[in-house]
Amino acid sequence: MKDDYCRKTSHSKSGPGDAGKTGSWRILRPVIDPAVCIPAKRGTPSCYMCWLYCPDGVISRGIPPEIDYEYCKGCGICAEECPTKAIRMVEESSFIKEDT
Amino acid sequence: MQIIESGNVAAALGVKLSRAQVIAAYPITPQTPLTEKLSEIIEAGDMTAEYIPVESEHSALAICIAASSAGARSFTATSANGLLYMHEQLHWASGARLPIVMCVVNRGVGAPWTVWNDHQDSMSQRDTGWIQIYANDHQQIIDSVIKAFALAEEVMIPVMVCYDGYLLSHTYMPFDIPEATLTDSFLPPYRPAYCLDPDEPANLNTVTLSDVRTDINGVKAHGYMEIRHLLQQDMLASMDAIERVDSRFKNIFGRGGSPFIESYRSDDARFIAVGIGSLSYHLRDVVDDLRDEGISVGVMSMQLYRPFPYQAVAKALKDCQGVIVFEKALSYGYQGPVCSDIKSALYHYVGPEGSRPFVLNYILGLGGREILTKDLYEGLKLSCTTKPSSPDKPRWIGLKL
Numbered sequence A: 001m002k003d004d005y006c007r008k009t010s011h012s013k014s015g016p017g018d019a020g021k022t023g024s025w026r027i028l029r030p031v032i033d034p035a036v037c038i039p040a041k042r043g044t045p046s047c048y049m050c051w052l053y054c055p056d057g058v059i060s061r062g063i064p065p066e067i068d069y070e071y072c073k074g075c076g077i078c079a080e081e082c083p084t085k086a087i088r089m090v091e092e093s094s095f096i097k098e099d100t
Numbered sequence B: 001m002q003i004i005e006s007g008n009v010a011a012a013l014g015v016k017l018s019r020a021q022v023i024a025a026y027p028i029t030p031q032t033p034l035t036e037k038l039s040e041i042i043e044a045g046d047m048t049a050e051y052i053p054v055e056s057e058h059s060a061l062a063i064c065i066a067a068s069s070a071g072a073r074s075f076t077a078t079s080a081n082g083l084l085y086m087h088e089q090l091h092w093a094s095g096a097r098l099p100i101v102m103c104v105v106n107r108g109v110g111a112p113w114t115v116w117n118d119h120q121d122s123m124s125q126r127d128t129g130w131i132q133i134y135a136n137d138h139q140q141i142i143d144s145v146i147k148a149f150a151l152a153e154e155v156m157i158p159v160m161v162c163y164d165g166y167l168l169s170h171t172y173m174p175f176d177i178p179e180a181t182l183t184d185s186f187l188p189p190y191r192p193a194y195c196l197d198p199d200e201p202a203n204l205n206t207v208t209l210s211d212v213r214t215d216i217n218g219v220k221a222h223g224y225m226e227i228r229h230l231l232q233q234d235m236l237a238s239m240d241a242i243e244r245v246d247s248r249f250k251n252i253f254g255r256g257g258s259p260f261i262e263s264y265r266s267d268d269a270r271f272i273a274v275g276i277g278s279l280s281y282h283l284r285d286v287v288d289d290l291r292d293e294g295i296s297v298g299v300m301s302m303q304l305y306r307p308f309p310y311q312a313v314a315k316a317l318k319d320c321q322g323v324i325v326f327e328k329a330l331s332y333g334y335q336g337p338v339c340s341d342i343k344s345a346l347y348h349y350v351g352p353e354g355s356r357p358f359v360l361n362y363i364l365g366l367g368g369r370e371i372l373t374k375d376l377y378e379g380l381k382l383s384c385t386t387k388p389s390s391p392d393k394p395r396w397i398g399l400k401l
């Protein structure tokens, strides 16, 4: 009866991977330069504008901050917002050799 | 209790008895008296509900979607361009599987501007994934509203209850108001399997990828196509639920019994005229006259248009010689939508000599053009007595070029 209908809707718990492996969308990879990044340079938790702005929540508040490339979709917002220009967007193709 | 009231009041009383909890609507002719009545009832303290006035129909349905997602029984009503303005949210409500009920008080759509009745508004929303029920009189309006909530909440698909603007919305007819204690037992409070809950947050209808994925619990989560497939499956399967709800209603209130089509003098008829809403009753008068002249003709009204009750339609029509579909709506560039759907339902039923009934289409009453009994009589008589030519092109009744 009632249970025969509407067995599945688009309903999920938010968490890593709920939108699929968004890392596969990436054409440009954000790479943090620890020589320029504020927390890395100072050795104290600070700044983290990249963490705040990342729409996918894939940047950690570590020293240095770390990016989860499994889900980073390569939008470049972090690079745009970083006050010290510590994040470069690098062509994914340049990593192919390294990855294989 | 029997009263004499307008069709809009019949709808409002149905919503009251259904104990809708959130009502959001924007007034539009000829729906306005329905929403006015509801706001009066709530203001007077005769009904416990939030009445949310909005600046547009799009917002009205957006509020119903939010309220329904939060677990509230939700209702809205509109007509014509108001319904068209809801179009995007119509798809959303059905895709999100929310049991919202809406009255569509049928009116022609602009341009040019019209406020009078035809069926173009709801017919052109045929493919939005809503169940569409059409009422022929005031009793059917109030009963259908109450049944619509029960149905929507069983199958988790929103339901439109459609009835003719002015011809039904503003005319007065006697009808019975069901007992509240009985409607309460027929329609218990809405208890969804999930509703928005701050303690149990969830993503609802987010970007759903084209392929399936594994969710955070490692369970396969459906992709867009699976979700939409289930809507189609449940839409078709809802015909069983419609029959169940109708017979449950009949057992308590003694009314109903023909949730798909209503047939009049059709059992032995060689020709069957098809109409929707008040037009189907008008056709009954015409059929009575033609029967007096010895023409074997009956009437079938479509009570349910989506899901399309194709089996009931085929069963009712397959053995007759001709079907004459009178429509107040048009799929521009082809023919009336009901006519096309009826032909499609008959496609598989070929008679012993390879024959099928001919299906003729008349377009009439657009923008409230008066439908004269004389014109219906002549059109139907001609169709029953002469061999039809170019049956795919609809003919027009009452056109004054």
Ligand code: SF4
Residues within 6 Å of the ligand: A030, A053, A054, A055, A056, A057, A058, A059, A067, A071, A072, A073, A074, A075, A076, A077, A078, A079
């Ligand atoms: S902001 Fe965009 S590019 Fe930067 S880490 Fe987040 S997803 Fe990747």
Ligand code: SF4
Residues within 6 Å of the ligand: A032, A036, A037, A038, A039, A046, A047, A048, A049, A050, A051, A065, A081, A082, A083, A084, A085, A086, A087
């Ligand atoms: S925004 Fe730039 S400087 Fe700040 S933490 Fe992120 S990478 Fe480092």
